[in-house]
Amino acid sequence: QGYIVLNRPWAFVQWLQKADIPEEYILMAEPDHLIVKPIPNLSRDGRAAAFPFFYIEPKKYEKVLRKFFPEKEGPITNIDPIGNSPVIIEKESLSRIAPTWMNISLAMKKDPEADKAFGWVLEMYAYAVSSALHGVGNILHKDFMIQPPWDLEIGDSFIIHYTYGCDYDMKVYSSLLTQNFRIRLRSSFFNHVLLLTRAN
Known part of the structure; x- marks a missing residue:
């Protein structure tokens, strides 16, 4: 469908179903993440640890998101401003989220309004919605990573994300x-x- 990132949730579904993963926690990262120092397990008490993206704005797109996150599921603020990466999450939680993440990604892509609203970050919104639907909250860590050229100092961050052109x-x-x-x-x-x- 011209949106290669749809492969990502499907890849996680297959991996979690078929791979033997002895670890209890999973760090989801990307090829353009440069890890500059050891990352501790930042998740706590069943909540994942995630980076808050300024351009993921559930409140702004509430009308569109309600197609996938009905009012009975709670306030729109239950959807955190995150994508799936970087995220540290319990394997059990990700196993529940991944199939929903895949299905919502496909549903959003097939919905013209959602596809237009979310564009290249559609799969990120799908992950955030899926996380909320399964009641997996996220501890937001602004110092999880930096994103040049907007950020010029590494500071206490763990990752440099080379994402911008x-x-x-x-x-x-x-x-x-x-x-x-x-x-x-x-x-x-x-x-x-x-x-x-x-x-x-």
Whole structure:
């Protein structure tokens, strides 16, 4: 359907059904996550640990989300502003969430209003809704990761998320130079990463 991320919940469903997983907890991460220090188990008392995304806004899209999270399930604030990654969660909880996550992702993609509203973060909304439907709350950790270029310091974070594109033009380039930035461009077969570091 032109949305490759729909494979993600289906992959978790198959993995949880077929793999022998002795661990009690699972960390869901992504290929563009760079782990910079050991991550402790941040989940507590049956609640998962997750990163709050500023662009996941359940209240803003309540009308659309009520198709998948009826009022009988509780207030829209029960849906946390998260995706499935990074998340630390009990294996048992994820085993319950994953099939629902898959089905809601498909249902949202087939719903024109939801598809238009959520776009490339549709599967993230589906995970947040599924987590709420199964009563799995999330402890929100803003210091779980940073996301350059918006975040410039690692601080106490555990992960650097290289998610945003590095598009720029000569106007931006000139602006960066006037702000005393040093620009270093690295190229590889798979991507182009623009590294910006303040000049000392």
